[in-house]
Amino acid sequence: MLGLIKRYRELILVAVLLVVPLGIFFAHAKKPAERTRFDRAVVWITTPVERAVAWGATGVLRAWNGYVALRGSHERAAVLMARVQALELEQQRLQEVQLEAERLRKLLGFAELEGERRYLGARVVGIRLGTVGRQVLTIDRGSDDGLAPMMPVVVADGVVGRIHAVAGRTADVLVLTDLNSSIAVRVDRTRARANVRGLGKPDLCRLDYALRTEDVIEGDPLVTSGTDGVFPRGLPVGKITQLDRRQHGLFQDARVVPAVDVTRLEEVLVLTSWERPSEVLPAAYAPGKLP
Amino acid sequence: MKPLAHVLFALLLAALQAAVLRWIGGGTVSVALVACCIVWAGLQGGNVDGSVAAAGIGYVLDLMAGTPKGLMTFLAVALFLAVRGVAAAVDLRGRAGFALLSALGALFLSIGATFLLQNTSAPEAAPGWGLAGRMIVEALLTAAAAPVLATGLRRLDGMFHREEPGLLR
Numbered sequence: 001m002l003g004l005i006k007r008y009r010e011l012i013l014v015a016v017l018l019v020v021p022l023g024i025f026f027a028h029a030k031k032p033a034e035r036t037r038f039d040r041a042v043v044w045i046t047t048p049v050e051r052a053v054a055w056g057a058t059g060v061l062r063a064w065n066g067y068v069a070l071r072g073s074h075e076r077a078a079v080l081m082a083r084v085q086a087l088e089l090e091q092q093r094l095q096e097v098q099l100e101a102e103r104l105r106k107l108l109g110f111a112e113l114e115g116e117r118r119y120l121g122a123r124v125v126g127i128r129l130g131t132v133g134r135q136v137l138t139i140d141r142g143s144d145d146g147l148a149p150m151m152p153v154v155v156a157d158g159v160v161g162r163i164h165a166v167a168g169r170t171a172d173v174l175v176l177t178d179l180n181s182s183i184a185v186r187v188d189r190t191r192a193r194a195n196v197r198g199l200g201k202p203d204l205c206r207l208d209y210a211l212r213t214e215d216v217i218e219g220d221p222l223v224t225s226g227t228d229g230v231f232p233r234g235l236p237v238g239k240i241t242q243l244d245r246r247q248h249g250l251f252q253d254a255r256v257v258p259a260v261d262v263t264r265l266e267e268v269l270v271l272t273s274w275e276r277p278s279e280v281l282p283a284a285y286a287p288g289k290l291p
Numbered sequence: 292m293k294p295l296a297h298v299l300f301a302l303l304l305a306a307l308q309a310a311v312l313r314w315i316g317g318g319t320v321s322v323a324l325v326a327c328c329i330v331w332a333g334l335q336g337g338n339v340d341g342s343v344a345a346a347g348i349g350y351v352l353d354l355m356a357g358t359p360k361g362l363m364t365f366l367a368v369a370l371f372l373a374v375r376g377v378a379a380a381v382d383l384r385g386r387a388g389f390a391l392l393s394a395l396g397a398l399f400l401s402i403g404a405t406f407l408l409q410n411t412s413a414p415e416a417a418p419g420w421g422l423a424g425r426m427i428v429e430a431l432l433t434a435a436a437a438p439v440l441a442t443g444l445r446r447l448d449g450m451f452h453r454e455e456p457g458l459l460r
Contacts, residue, residue, distance in 0.1 A: 010338040017346045017368045024361030029411035039354055046306030046355075053310035126309035129318030131425045132404035132418050133356030138309060164357075172357075179416045200418050201425065202318055208415075263317030 040167060047170050050138060054125040117232065119154075119269040120145060125170070129202050129262070134164070135178040139268060142169045150230055152271040158236030158259030159183065159224060160268050171270075175262045176237070177202050184228035185237050188221045190214065196222060196237050196256050202263050207240060207254040214252070218243045222256060232274045293451045294332075294340045298347035300447055301328045304440075305355040321425065322432040323397035325352055327440045329367050330389065330396045333374025335448060345371035358404060359411075366403045370396050386438040394434035401426040 005012065035043070126138030141147055143166045151163040153173045161181060164174035174181055177198040185196050192214035197206045210216055220240045226233030242255040304324050312318055328348050332341040349367025353360055374392060377383070383392060401422075409417045 013339060014342045014368070014372065017342050018365060018372070021346065021349065021361035021364035021368065025359055025365055025407070026361075026411065028360050029362075029408075035354075042302065042351070042354055045302060046309075049303055049306035050310040053307065054313070057314045124313055126306070127313040127318040128309050128355065128357075129312075130321045130323070130356055131401045131422050131429055132408065133358045135318075136357060137313075179418060182415075197415060200422055261317075263319045265317065 035165060043167060047167070050126040050170070051140065054123065054140070117274040118272050120147070120272050121267060121269055122171075123267050124265050127263075129175070129177075131200070134172075134180065135175050135198065135200065135202070135262075136164060136172040137161070137175060137262070137265065137268070139171050139173055139270075140169065141270065142167050142171045144168050146272055147171050147270055152231045152235075152274075153268050154235055154271060155260055155265065155268055157261075158238070159231060160260050160262065160265065162230055163270065173268070175202075176258055176260075177205055177262060182208070182228075183231060183237055184225045185222040186225040186233075187214070187216055187240070188223050190216070190220075192216060193225060193227075194222070199255075203257070203261070205238060205256040205258055207256050208251070210252050210254065212245060212250060212252045216240060216243065216245075216252065216254065218254075221259075232271065293336070293448070294344035294347060296447055296451065297328055297332060297336075297344040297444075298351060300444070301325045301348040302351045302355075304328065305351055309355070320432060321429045322436060323400060323429055324433065324436055324440060325355075326370070326396040326400055326433055327389075327393045327437050328444065329370050330374050330392045330437075331441070331444045333371045334378050334383065334389065334392070335444075338375075341375070342368055342371055352400075358408075362404060362407060363400065366400050366407075369403065370399050373399065386441055389441050390434040390437040393437035393440075394430040397430040397433040398426060401429065 120141060122139035122141040124137050125140045127136075128138070129135045137160070139153075147163055147166050149163050149166060153160040153162060159176055161173045161175040161178070163171050165172040175198070176183060176196065177200070179198050179200045181198040183196045185194055186192065187194070187210075192210060194210035194214075194216075195208040197208050199206055207222075218240055222237045222240065224231040224233055224235040224237055236259040238256040238258040240254050241257050242253075244253040246252065308322060308324050312321070325348055329345050332344040332348070335341075336344060345367045346364055349364035352358070352363035352367060356363060374396065377392065383389065405418045405420070405422070405426075409419075411417075
């Protein structure tokens with residue numbers, strides 16, 4: 001027996017290396033993979049490499065943008081000044097609209113639903129948008145900066161994703177285009193509810209659970225509904241495209257073009273704290289006034 | 292020692308790939324540089340050190356790609372065996388042959404992972420064949436990068452190669 005093992009030891013080793021991982025995979029396939037301490041230590045080795053490349057690339061780009069790319073900046077500055085003035089006028093108009101909206105909200109008896117939000121800026125230092133596996137961005141902030149899993153990650157254009165795993169000085173952001181990402185949304189125009197799920201491609205998502213009876217058209221902007229407990233409400237998620245309303249079935253099919261191009265992100269904002277909206281009813285629906 | 296060096300090289304390669312892709316294309320396309328390391332282990336390594344290196348590289352892939360544990364480790368060892376089988380049947384020594392095998396290796400990993408995940412994961416979370424286009428582009432880019440990596444891997448192997456005294460050439 002011992003002689004047989006000795007004779008075929010190479011074959012046995014290869015067979016073990018083949019069968020054991022397959023067993024581990026089938027045992028853990030349905031459960032979310034959690035990183036052990038050893039896994040985190042291995043990932044920690046990669047952090048300096050990603051940071052070094054980010055530092056080098058930023059330096060080169062800064063030198064380029066600070067010197068070479070300044071040609072023609074006077075003309076651009078003049079155009080931008082004109083644009084700033086137009087935007088200032090627009091801002092004044094919007095402030096008037098906001099004041100009006102606040103007055104109307106008070107009249108309706110609504111409480112202020114949106115609490116104070118706190119953001120933490122972070123730079124994207126790594127991207128993993130492979131064909132299989134998770135679609136994640138690595139950012140240069142981690143648990144040392146107060147980040148925790150499930151924190152929303154946004155930019156000015158809209159939702160990027162949520163924190164998936166954190167290490168001391170880095171964190172992985174699961175982007176909204178990942179197959180495991182699902183965000184509760186509303187159609188901004190009609191307030192119809194649905195979910196946006198990733199397709200594994202960086203430029204397209206899928207609209208799930210949009211009832212066939214709901215008024216949805218191509219080009220409709222989608223915003224977070226806040227009902228998933230992860231994202232605050234009102235953040236832009238994307239626009240509806242390739243709408244297919246079938247003759248039968250409960251739901252209509254559509255694709256969603258994300259509001260944020262995840263392939264062009266350089267900096268992101270992590271929403272470290274925000275007040276969940278309290279369930280406040282309008283004065284007309286207060287318990288004492290119900291018929 | 293050599294398998295460990297290959298695993299560390301793959302780990303650094305995966306980190307470098309993630310960091311560089313952030314600046315080039317931002318993830319619009321992906322590349323599977325680590326697949327080249329497995330192919331190299333299959334072509335140049337022995338049965339024992341090659342399979343151990345492949346399993347280690349597969350673990351790195353599992354860790355960096357976020358796939359369920361064991362999936363890429365299994366596929367990496369399977370790819371190692373497939374490469375050894377091909378190398379036994381066909382003489383593949385040049386850079387073009389290595390690039391071709393690397394492309395096929397990258398495809399093998401993508402298709403294998405998609406097939407296994409489709410049979411085990413929830414349907415909405417499993418990768419679909421709609422990603423086939425991205426897989427092919429990934430394989431082509433991997434083939435383009437393979438000759439450069441071959442140079443690096445050859446130098447890495449050279450560090451562990453000892454000349455036997457008195458060996459006639």
